[in-house]
Amino acid sequence: MDKVNLVEKFTLFDDRWSPKIVGELNGQYVKLAKLKGEFVWHHHQAEDELFFVIRGRLTMRLPEKEIVIEEGEFVIVPRGVEHCPVAAEEVLVLLFEPKSTAHTGDVHTEMTVETLDWI
């Protein structure tokens, strides 16, 4: 059992929209990702998804509104809800979600990463 330092882990990768696994518990993964630009609209059929902003600002577009998530804030997107993460500048996020979660949900695009790395 070792601790995980987020700043250290974020130095280990530069690719965006490609979540890395940094922890596993109770059938869930803790992931880190660097995001910039606009992702794809998608939803997850059976998984709620938590986005916690570690550095920067993330905009979560939703069907009826958008939520701007600042450093030290999180949002939980419930299963079934369409969403599209957008970041004008690079944002560092921690994700918490079931191991089964595909990051582009029901949508398969060129941004889809099939296999996530542990770092």
Place this chain on the structure above:
Amino acid sequence: MDKVNLVEKFTLFDDRWSPKIVGELNGQYVKLAKLKGEFVWHHHQAEDELFFVIRGRLTMRLPEKEIVIEEGEFVIVPRGVEHCPVAAEEVLVLLFEPKSTAHTGDVHTEMTVETLDWI
């Protein structure tokens, strides 16, 4: 769906060793707690438990070693592992764990809180 600001949430309570629920997803709770002093040795039979230090320093005593967790770091204590959180000064932590988790695990003491509040 609303975002959660950790700093704001931490201003809403002062009691220590009494986790507050700030989110729910996939059968898990996100909780915040203020800790100072020494807790009780305990384990959780069926739940892995994540401790993420938001501010301060947390020492996790384990049977074979202790881990000092600083701001921006987390540790996952696997199910079944005896542990005792200790904090010389107040530490603010975020917890991820199944809804079923009792914070003193298999031990029942005067520190045990039976019902957790949502804040």
